[in-house]
Amino acid sequence: MLICPHCQFENPNDNKFCQSCGTSLTHRTCPQCGVDVLLNTQYCQNCGVECSTIWQAIITQETFVPVAEFGDGKLPPDMGSTNTSPAFVVGSFLDRGQRYQLLESLPEAELITAGTEAKVRVLDCSPFQISPIEAMLENQHQGLVVPSVSVIGIPSLAKAYVSLQREMPPGIPVIHDAWQQDNMQVILIEERSHWQLLLNAWQDPTTHPLQILHWCYQMLQLWEILERVNCRQSLLELSNLRLDEDQTLGLQRLYGEIFTDNCLQDPQDTQNLEKSLSIKALGQVWHSLYTQSQSPDLTWVMEVVEDLEVGKIATLAELRSRFEEIATKLQLPSQSAASSPEAKYPASQTLLQDDDWQDLNKNEDAPTIVLSMQLRSVEDTGRTDVGRQRDHNEDYFGIETKLQKLELPRNRNLQARGLYILCDGMGGHAGGEVASELAVNTLRQYFQENWVSQELPTAEVIQEAVVLANQTIYDLNQEGLRSGVGRMGTTLVMLLMQNTKLAIAHVGDSRLYRVTRKGGLEQMTVDHEVGQREIAKGVEQSIAYARPDAYQLTQALGPRDVNFLHPDVDFFEIREDTLLLLVSDGLSDNDLVETYWQTHLAPLLSSSTNLESGLIDLIDLANEHNGHDNITGILIRVKVAPNQQGWR
Secondary structure (H helix, E strand, O other): OEEOOOOOOEEOOOOOEOOOOOOEOOEEEOOOOOOEEEOOOOEOOOOOOEOOOEEEEEEEEOOOOOHHHOOOOOOOOOOOOOOOOHHHOOOOEOOOOOOEEEOOOOOHHHHHOOOEEEEEEEEEOOOOEOOHHHHHHHHHHOOOOOOOOOOOOOOHHHHHHHHHHOOOOOOOOOEEEEEEEOOEEEEEEEOOOOOEEHHHHHHOOOOOHHHHHHHHHHHHHHHHHHHOOOOHHHHOOHHHEEEOOOOOEEEOOOOOOOEOOOOEOOHHHHHHHHHHOOOHHHHHHHHHHHHOOOOHHHHHHHHHHHHHHOOOOOOHHHHHHHHHHHHHHHOOOOOOOOOOHHHHOOOOOEEOOOHHHHHHHOOOOOOOOEEOEEEEEEEEEEEEEOOOOOOOOOEEEEEEEEEEEEEEOOEEEEEEEEEEEEEEEEOOOOOHHHHHHHHHHHHHHHHHHHOOOOOOOOHHHHHHHHHHHHHHHHHHHHHOOOOHHHOOEEOEEEEEEEOOEEEEEEEOOOEEEEEEOOOEEEEOOOOOEHHHHHHHOOOOHHHHOOOOOOOOEOOOEOOOOHHHOOOEEEEEEOOOOEEEEEEOHHHHHHHHHHHHHHHHOHHHHOOOOOHHHHHHHHHHHHHHHHOOOOEEEEEEEEEEEEOOOOOO
């Protein structure tokens, strides 16, 4: 089946367009210039940007197999020749179904010699078609009974990937497809050869020691995970240690512990190999990294290596404890005071022991190591659309950001202040439009005059701003002698950002969502409507929303005076790369965000994606499903890294 990239509808394999939304299933849109590009084309014909789906193919065979059994099935004219066979040249196909096209030639000798391995990049000419392994993992995720990997013929080379894929651990490359032809095994995994080498980042003089400690800790966590599938060797190849765009450690591929890169070891060596793969082996990797950087700030690395060698550190628990001690020494003192607005937050920290790693390692007693975080980048965009059934737009939004950047050879610093306001007006033409715009402008002016410090405003100051916006609209209603449904008003969702600290204020049913890699999608606000009011009283959700007035707002800005206004104000902190989404109900109705966040929001965490295009796609999706109302959204992408200030 073909999975529509836009609405996720399942289509027959021969469809040219999605039966549900009409999206092309033979072309994709170039992210750079917007031109339609065939799926089996690597580069955009207009701007030259690569916009295809590429996989890394790993091919092994245990015994001699005639080349005719592989690929296109073409027997090369000279089996003993070292020349490249026509079956393995660029442009030919790796599989008999002619889906995976070679982007690099395969040397014939690597394929016909027993026990060897070849690696090659391949172009997926049918990227919307779900593979058997993807189908199996999806069924398993949904709780369906699936056959074991041995029953469905997944090659042994792929079993470790499949086993780990079920748990979704960070750092492990995603497996896409795998098959076995006689004695030859093929697996296709996520292509990571373009990722930065850990060695290069380690050698960078601007890399903070806390960041290096973080990578060491991630290696320790991966060690525990890989031990269960006998793939700890994967951590011992320096060229296999990579960093994604967010500086998170990842493996380019998995290496089995009875394999080297090029040959199968004698099974009699297994016992000796097991002895060599103690945590001392990790120390040897860190020693290699240290000797190639020689940074005076990393003497603690050699202290750990030496203690591993002499047995002073002999267990994973002892190694974790040592890392905790080092983190305490490297960590900056807390700058927050109990009397400051920041006292409402947890300390400016992020877990080195990530929650999802800890769940996988099943070690609740592992020490918590924390890092102070600072901004790497902030991007934002906003957009509003009238929808398909309204003749005017009562939504309004405002974005104000101030960025201050300092970059020196051994220090980088970004300071950011942001004010993001979204309002959904009500009261008919020349009513809702006025109320939403008036609220945004009143709040903007208030904070221009009253937000002068380098800290977030207090909850009291933020509430005062919301009360002022309410009073401004209320007074206009009173002057115009408006009554009943004729009284104009507006919802409000507002986000204030000061570096990694954020404050939310909201009234009504406009929402703020947060998306992170660890936490997934989180709704950060609770709608002010009758249904939610009843749930807060203890009524079951199904009963609360069976009421005919369940979606009626319990409060808004403008219709009533301050005595009926109770804005919610909350504070939180960014501890990892985060995507924030402010929406009007035209975008959030019918659980649209909850249904499509994995396809339309999660990819936007990556800096390689275009935030504005992503928001356009989201609003287009909302028009297909919720076109009955105006649609407005604000997207903010925040990248963070360990805090370097005060270290040098």
